[in-house]
Amino acid sequence: xxxxxxxxxxxxxxxxxxxxxxxxxxxxxxxxxxxxxxxxxxxxxxxxxxxxxxxxxxxxxxxxxxxxxxxxxxxxxxxxxxxxxxxxxxxxxxxxxxxxxxxxxxxxxxxxxxxxxxxxxxxxxxxxxxxxxxxxxxxxxxxxxxxxxxxxxxxxxxxxxxxxxxxxxxxxxxxxxxxxxxxxxxxxxxxxxxxxxxxxxxxxxxxxxxxxxxxxxxxxxxxxxxxxxxxxxxxxxxxxxxxxxxxxxxxxxxxxxxxxxxxxxxxxxxxxxxxxxxxxxxxxxxxxxxxxxxxxxxxxxxxxxxxxxxxxxxxxxxxxxxxxxxxxxxx
Numbered sequence: 001x002x003x004x005x006x007x008x009x010x011x012x013x014x015x016x017x018x019x020x021x022x023x024x025x026x027x028x029x030x031x032x033x034x035x036x037x038x039x040x041x042x043x044x045x046x047x048x049x050x051x052x053x054x055x056x057x058x059x060x061x062x063x064x065x066x067x068x069x070x071x072x073x074x075x076x077x078x079x080x081x082x083x084x085x086x087x088x089x090x091x092x093x094x095x096x097x098x099x100x101x102x103x104x105x106x107x108x109x110x111x112x113x114x115x116x117x118x119x120x121x122x123x124x125x126x127x128x129x130x131x132x133x134x135x136x137x138x139x140x141x142x143x144x145x146x147x148x149x150x151x152x153x154x155x156x157x158x159x160x161x162x163x164x165x166x167x168x169x170x171x172x173x174x175x176x177x178x179x180x181x182x183x184x185x186x187x188x189x190x191x192x193x194x195x196x197x198x199x200x201x202x203x204x205x206x207x208x209x210x211x212x213x214x215x216x217x218x219x220x221x222x223x224x225x226x227x228x229x230x231x232x233x234x235x236x237x238x239x240x241x242x243x244x245x246x247x248x249x250x251x252x253x254x255x256x257x258x259x260x261x262x263x264x265x266x267x268x269x270x271x272x273x274x275x276x277x278x279x280x281x282x283x284x285x286x287x288x289x290x291x292x293x294x295x296x297x298x299x300x301x302x303x304x305x306x307x308x309x310x311x312x313x314x315x316x317x318x319x320x321x322x323x324x325x326x327x328x329x330x331x
Contacts, residue, residue: 024331026078026330026331027085027331028317028328029328030270030323031079031105031106032097032326033075033102033273033314034102034103035277037103037109037310038105039310040201040276041068043239045280046281047230048061048064050299072109087252094142096326096327098271098327098328099326099328100146101274104160104164107135108163109130110132110135112126114126117174126180129180132170136167138190157202158218159198162198163221165191165204166195168190171183173231176232188229188232188236188238213265216265217269217274218271219263220263220274222278223253223281224237224281226249228281229245230242230243231285246289249285253282262289273310274311276309276310280299280302283299284293
């Protein structure tokens with residue numbers, strides 16, 4: 001008697017939970033908030049510099065510095081809780097572009113906090129600078145590891161590489177006033193060739209093909225190294241280098257403004273957080289190099305742009321939409 005063939009039974013899946021299971025606190029904290037917060041840190045530092053050069057009361061600028069430092073600390077603690085729950089989550093976040101940009105901006109934010117503390121607690125600023133450089137180095141190493149393990153198309157040079165591998169230069173903003181001149185010089189000359197290489201490769205890529213519309217806001221990141229190098233060079237008395245970097249920054253800024261509609265073609269997204277810090281960094285560079293009026297005017301523009309973008313990005317965090325749209329990993 002012929003045996004009846006077995007019927008295929010599909011694999012049983014558990015029924016969907018309703019209401020959906022609530023994740024533990026900060027289990028899916030989106031790193032995409034950090035570029036927006038970094039923009040606010042840069043803006044607060046620009047406001048402080050504008051207050052000093054314009055010789056006006058610095059109370060409001062000091063308040064802004066305190067508020068953004070507290071915001072960065074809250075975000076850092078939130079990600080630390082996520083990391084403590086599952087340390088390997090950092091590798092998952094580094095596999096995607098918003099995660100890499102966010103984590104690099106987080107460590108740059110720590111260096112920005114060191115620059116803020118210089119005005120109030122120099123001893124704490126030294127500790128923050130050392131910790132920030134350590135975080136930046138650790139994340140750069142993890143980023144390299146993640147890129148080497150990724151498919152070839154993911155290893156393509158992007159403006160985010162500035163955040164990961166050139167972001168060390170933010171530490172020089174604190175190192176110079178703290179008297180650590182040799183460290184500032186090492187950071188400047190160590191990161192300058194990397195930035196030039198990224199600029200050159202990115203320009204070559206831009207000539208070869210047009211980047212996808214959703215990724216075009218990241219092009220604004222190219223302005224940040226020029227502004228930071230111009231400021232640090234001015235602080236170190238390297239006038240010629242500062243002027244060259246200001247000129248490069250001016251070319252990049254003009255190109256960004258002229259192509260603004262093309263860059264923003266895909267509409268608002270979390271990647272718009274990339275606009276904030278470069279704009280503030282270049283405003284500070286103008287003031288650091290004696291172009292006070294231009295720097296103050298650009299700071300005023302930044303004051304209207306950066307908080308608005310930061311609010312639009314950060315408000316998606318508690319709703320969960322920011323994590324979903326940026327594919328943030330879950331601990």
